[in-house]
Amino acid sequence: MPGKPVNTATKNERKLNFWERLYLPEVLKGLGWSIRKIWKEPSYTFQYPEEQWYPSDNYRGRPVLVQEEGKTRCVSCNLCARACPPMAISMESREIDGPKEREPVWFEIDMLRCIYCGFCEEVCPEEAIVMSKEYDLTFQDREEAIFGLDRLLVPKERLADRLAFLRKQQNPQFGSTWEYPRENNRHSLRDLTTDAESIQTEQ
Numbered sequence: 001m002p003g004k005p006v007n008t009a010t011k012n013e014r015k016l017n018f019w020e021r022l023y024l025p026e027v028l029k030g031l032g033w034s035i036r037k038i039w040k041e042p043s044y045t046f047q048y049p050e051e052q053w054y055p056s057d058n059y060r061g062r063p064v065l066v067q068e069e070g071k072t073r074c075v076s077c078n079l080c081a082r083a084c085p086p087m088a089i090s091m092e093s094r095e096i097d098g099p100k101e102r103e104p105v106w107f108e109i110d111m112l113r114c115i116y117c118g119f120c121e122e123v124c125p126e127e128a129i130v131m132s133k134e135y136d137l138t139f140q141d142r143e144e145a146i147f148g149l150d151r152l153l154v155p156k157e158r159l160a161d162r163l164a165f166l167r168k169q170q171n172p173q174f175g176s177t178w179e180y181p182r183e184n185n186r187h188s189l190r191d192l193t194t195d196a197e198s199i200q201t202e203q
């Protein structure tokens with residue numbers, strides 16, 4: 001049994017006049033309209049890559065690690081890796097002498113997985129990972145998309161805009177200073193255990 005034809009005319013369809021049914025006059029009319037607009041409208045397009053686009057400070061480009069005095073600020077706490085939704089971050093930590101105590105042996109971000117959400121930047125206690133303004137990433141293969149410390153580390157002077165923006169956004173809420181509630185700032189099981197012990201002692 002033959003099925004229902006797919007392209008049946010609907011009840012509300014407008015009837016085309018003779019010229020419209022000829023098809024070509026309508027195409028020429030459309031082209032004429034486009035050509036008129038080319039000269040009248042201002043240009044919104046960039047001649048990329050000759051012309052570059054400079055995003056504002058709140059733009060989230062590829063995540064980078066902040067380099068300070070030739071070293072990474074990162075203390076290899078793994079928080080960013082835990083917060084990263086597509087699990088794009090991995091690292092190996094080692095203990096070192098000095099106030100930092102830990103640093104990454106290696107640190108990698110898979111840029112094919114990264115969704116530029118900025119969660120890593122938000123959770124980092126050291127302001128060691130920030131969202132840069134770089135948006136034009138190209139790769140030849142999957143291995144090339146995995147950025148190590150050599151490509152992630154960026155001197156803090158080059159990230160001054162973003163670091164200043166983050167500092168401006170921290171804490172001031174609607175014009176007043178925000179008291180950071182301690183219960184929101186638990187980063188480890190150790191904090192939870194300490195809290196539980198202190199509650200028991202108080203009781």
Ligand code: SF4
Binds near residue numbers: 080084
């Ligand atoms: S921006 Fe988001 S997806 Fe990309 S590395 Fe950071 S947390 Fe992961």
Ligand code: SF4
Binds near residue numbers: 075080127128
């Ligand atoms: S959260 Fe910050 S300090 Fe911790 S591992 Fe990530 S980049 Fe390093």
